[in-house]
Amino acid sequence: xxxxxxxxxxxxxxxxxxxxxxxxxxxxxxxxxxxxxxxxxxxxxxxxxxxxxxxxxxxxxxxxxxxxxxxxxxxxxxxxxxxxxxxxxxxxxxxxxxxxxxxxxxxxxxxxxxxxxxxxxxxxxxxxxxxxxxxxxxxxxxxxxxxxxxxxxxxxxxxxxxxxxxxxxxxxxxxxxxxxxxxxxxxxxxxxxxxxxxxxxxxxxxxxxxxxxxxxxxxxxxxxxxxxxx
Amino acid sequence: xxxxxxxxxxxxxxxxxxxxxxxxxxxxxxxxxxxxxxxxxxxxxxxxxxxxxxxxxxxxxxxxxxxxxxxxxxxxxxxxxxxxxxxxxxxxxxxxxxxxxxxxxxxxxxxxxxxxxxxxxxxxxxxxxxxxxxxxxxxxxxxxxxxxxxxxxxxxxxxxxxxxxxxxxxxxxx
Ligand SMILES: Nc1ncnc2c1ncn2[C@@H]1O[C@H](COP(=O)(O)OP(=O)(O)OP(=O)(O)O)[C@@H](O)[C@H]1O
Ligand SMILES: [Mg+2]
Numbered sequence: 001x002x003x004x005x006x007x008x009x010x011x012x013x014x015x016x017x018x019x020x021x022x023x024x025x026x027x028x029x030x031x032x033x034x035x036x037x038x039x040x041x042x043x044x045x046x047x048x049x050x051x052x053x054x055x056x057x058x059x060x061x062x063x064x065x066x067x068x069x070x071x072x073x074x075x076x077x078x079x080x081x082x083x084x085x086x087x088x089x090x091x092x093x094x095x096x097x098x099x100x101x102x103x104x105x106x107x108x109x110x111x112x113x114x115x116x117x118x119x120x121x122x123x124x125x126x127x128x129x130x131x132x133x134x135x136x137x138x139x140x141x142x143x144x145x146x147x148x149x150x151x152x153x154x155x156x157x158x159x160x161x162x163x164x165x166x167x168x169x170x171x172x173x174x175x176x177x178x179x180x181x182x183x184x185x186x187x188x189x190x191x192x193x194x195x196x197x198x199x200x201x202x203x204x205x206x207x208x209x210x211x212x213x214x215x216x217x218x219x220x221x222x223x224x225x226x227x228x229x230x
Numbered sequence: 231x232x233x234x235x236x237x238x239x240x241x242x243x244x245x246x247x248x249x250x251x252x253x254x255x256x257x258x259x260x261x262x263x264x265x266x267x268x269x270x271x272x273x274x275x276x277x278x279x280x281x282x283x284x285x286x287x288x289x290x291x292x293x294x295x296x297x298x299x300x301x302x303x304x305x306x307x308x309x310x311x312x313x314x315x316x317x318x319x320x321x322x323x324x325x326x327x328x329x330x331x332x333x334x335x336x337x338x339x340x341x342x343x344x345x346x347x348x349x350x351x352x353x354x355x356x357x358x359x360x361x362x363x364x365x366x367x368x369x370x371x372x373x374x375x376x377x378x379x380x381x382x383x384x385x386x387x388x389x390x391x392x393x394x395x396x397x398x399x400x401x402x403x404x
Contacts, residue, residue: 040389040393202382203352203353203356203381203382203385204356204360204378204379204382206353207353207356207357207359207360207378208360212353214346216392221346223346223349223350223353
């Protein structure tokens with residue numbers, strides 16, 4: 001039985017011109033749950049994530065967050081919703097190279113109108129926790145891939161989001177570094193009760209999640225029941 | 231070992247002589263390692279003894295290939311159980327996973343469902359190994375890692391095969 005969904009896609013259809021990316025995708029994640037979204041390249045994982053996060057508006061179907069429908073709200077509303085309640089981590093950090101590490105991390109707070117000193121102090125707290133205290137004043141362009149992903153994670157979590165959307169957060173990292181980032185991501189999410197929608201094609205990353213779904217051809221499949229025991 | 235079950239599946243597909251079975255096995259499952267006739271007949275002998283196949287008509291003449299084998303309910307049940315149940319997730323499953331996929335396509339069974347069931351079993355085993363890794367024992371963690379990488383390789387193969395099932399089905403159709 002499913003519990004209370006915090007974020008949900010119902011029969012979502014979305015096409016890019018002639019290309020159908022989602023063809024009736026249904027997905028839900030509970031509060032505090034970590035769900036892996038797997039599936040082949042081009043199957044619609046990123047599109048699903050962008051719909052759930054209110055970045056893309058579906059052609060048909062509905063997106064719900066915390067019990068309310070969000071896909072029919074204005075872009076302005078969805079954007080403030082994202083700022084307040086959602087966090088994001090992408091495959092290649094997508095940090096702003098001209099800003100320092102701590103400015104990058106503080107960005108969601110600064111965009112939300114927080115005072116600069118307070119935002120930077122909060123950012124430093126996160127950097128310390130993720131083992132990056134020495135790097136706070138560096139330009140983000142100077143970081144290694146693993147460091148950049150930890151900075152991205154700090155930025156994704158700094159506003160204590162209800163849902164963290166992570167799209168291949170370890171995709172550009174080697175196994176050991178990827179594990180380190182995942183350990184930190186899961187620990188941070190668990191501590192704050194953050195729901196995580198984790199897009200990954202790597203099974204060793206997906207096992208960090210509580211369960212996984214597979215996207216194939218724009219449809220979401222739950223895994224067939226495991227009949228091997230129990 | 232999946233030779234007996236594979237032969238049984240081929241008999242389910244169509245009542246066959248030993249010679250046909252060997253030919254089909256070598257074509258689709260042998261992978262350059264033909265099944266010796268001796269093994270074909272000894273396997274068929276055991277399947278008959280265990281009531282999984284019966285011999286329908288014995289044709290006149292000499293030679294071991296006068297018999298045609300037909301699957302029994304017991305045999306069909308066994309094939310079904312084998313295809314439906316995921317195999318124990320462990321490294322080096324290549325031959326058995328491959329045989330199950332090919333055979334389920336030949337028998338027009340839901341190969342995709344079997345693969346998804348297998349996938350779920352693999353993921354479950356990987357979760358267990360992942361938990362072991364979270365303990366303090368580095369040696370245990372290294373061993374778990376080794377198994378995790380191998381199971382991940384299986385899963386990649388499973389995913390690739392799912393994507394190619396339509397093609398593969400055409401290949402084995404006749
Ligand atoms: N902005 C876009 N414009 C046009 N087509 C797009 C766009 N974004 C995605 N698509 C198409 O939609 C389909 C789904 O793409 P999506 O990015 O969701 O796949 P994915 O599962 O995330 O793949 P990957 O694992 O490679 O990241 C693909 O066919 C893709 O080419
Ligand atoms: Mg993607």
